[in-house]
Amino acid sequence: MMMMLGNDDTEVVKEKCVKVDKPTLIELSQKPRIYRIPNFLNDEECQHLIDSAKNKLRPCNEISSGVHRSGWGLFMKEGEEDHPTTQNVFNKMKPFVNITDSCEVMQVIRYNPGEQTSSHYDYFNPLTSNGSMKIGLYGQRICTILMYLCDVEEGGETTFPEVGVKVKPIKGDAVLFYNCTPNGEVDPLSLHQGDPVLKGTKWIAIKLINQKVNNNKDQSTNPPSQ
Template identity: 85%
Template sequence: MMMTLADQETEVIKDSCKVEKPIKLIELSQKPRVYRIPEFLTEEECNHLIDTSKNKLRPCNEISSGVHRSGWGLFMKEGEEEHPVTKNIFNKMKNFVNISDSCEVMQIIRYNPGEETSAHYDYFNPLTTNGSMKIGLYGQRICTILMYLCDVEEGGETSFPEVGIKVKPIRGDAVLFYNCKPNGDVDPLSLHQGDPVTKGTKWVAIKLINQKSKEGTPTQ
């Protein structure tokens, strides 16, 4: 049975740099490593990401590597991540992950009722030619930061079907999950999906954190 985890879970407090308040990580799972980050984004940051994206969205409707993603989205173009609001978001991420030049650009996606993303892995499969090539070019996708830009009336949870976890979208909250184990091996338990929105609209921002290392060992 799926379960929705709430604030009673284990809390992990990380020292923060110069941001408005400390970043709080609530541990939802150890295997895979999944954390909810309450109030990670401010109202201004949520509004900025939506307002600068809403007129540029294109249909996703993609099917690649067995993954089906409906909805409307975009990848930020070169220079757009340099906006002061976006840069402040990245500065907050540096409290708990290693942001490097090899990280991928932020993606913004809007889901209307009935739209979803099927179960998939974010990591590159090192056992395939394509996956191995991408690891060499970009570095393995060690972890993912999924940010909710609005509340969703019904549906739209982020689900981890292998471990029975559902995370409800709450405006300003984020989910941090690791696609790899601490030793750098890919983690099959990180399988996740965006459940269909049944009422309302869902906006998310996604930042994939890559680790480019000769040893292939992630920075924790």
């Protein structure tokens, strides 16, 4: 059975969704490690990320390799992440993950009705020459923070098919999931996909958290603490 989780589905989730200074983590899965972070972004931050991208979007099949995306998106250019609002978003991430110079730039994606992302892994495959090269350049993609920038009328869930977790997109919420196990090995259970948008528009921002190059004991492999 697929588990659908939103902000107000159960009493337990309701109790954990009170707004506090430090965002609250809701554990959705232990293997792989998946957490929902309610109210991670405020309205101003969501709108800033949309505004920074909406006039520069390109078809995702031109900027994404190995994954079928039928939406529109972009990777921020050098310097665009330095905007104070974007930096504030990164500061919110720091209690949970280790943002290093190795981390890749943020990606913003828009999906219209019928558009989706196929099931895929975010980690670099260390058994391939291309994956091994990228690990050497950037460090392994230890975890992913996916942020929902708007509500979606219908569809557009983030689904982890191997473990039966389906996350409804809610404006301002984020999903933090680990692509690797605590010992640093890639986790095939982290397979995920963006379900088709059935009605409305879906905007997301993605930040991939890479292990610091030449540091195999990077703290970002550890579960987040509260």
